[in-house]
Amino acid sequence: MAATEPFWRTKSLEAMTRPEWESLCDGCGRCCLHKLRDDDTGELAFTNVACRLLDSATAQCRNYAKRQRFVPDCLQLTPELVREIDWLPPTCAYRLLAEGRDLPSWHPLISGRAETVFEAAVSVAHRIVPERDAGSLETHVVPWPGRWPKQAGPLPKKRIRR
Template sequence: EDTAEVFNSDVRCKLLDTHTCQCVDYANRKARVPDCIKLTPENVRTISWIPASCAYRRLAEGRGLAWWHPLISHDMNTVVQAGISVQGRTVAEEDVAPGEWENHAVDWPDFEPKD
């Protein structure tokens, strides 16, 4: 039964590079993954599952980029060092049967790393 309840999971998009945690085909992602969501300053305020640490959400809320964001730190590893990266914590969607997704629900904390 579909309850419309949303859960976070460790199942990653097929376009997520597990080392860089970036989309491997950002320019064509909507064509390759039709339900990919384009984040905007308007919609990040209404999408309940966007974490507080999300750069788009932080900017939309007027909080600016955090110290660990690569545009501030000039280091892609600060996201991992801050403990908020999904690097090494996900499974490929092609490795999870459709009926097994509920077994991949996660309760990762939604937190802001300290400055």
């Protein structure tokens, strides 16, 4: 009997169930870091300053279910939004799948372990400054949230859709 392909290889982002969609998030916290955009050039810069709800030790939202009540500009990702925004980190499963790539080996849906996100240097845990302590965001611009970590292995290749 042939093994069935996992849902992320057989379903479009739009066809996924809510639990499938939510399971794509690896919990790295990179999307919860403040970003700056230059008004003149449109250039995007990542910072190491975290949203006030992000736990700096675990990189998990302290109140995910009610986050928009406390942080009104926190976005609920949708397939449409994933395809139009340019600030999702290169390690983001939503972005990877929207680009036609597979999930990397360290993703919890592949590895079976949440710890592999930290082991691959993808998690922001213990690398961030809490929003309340940051001061000026411009002094916290860092390149790493917008880069693919070396420890994460190669960027997954694009898949050929049949």
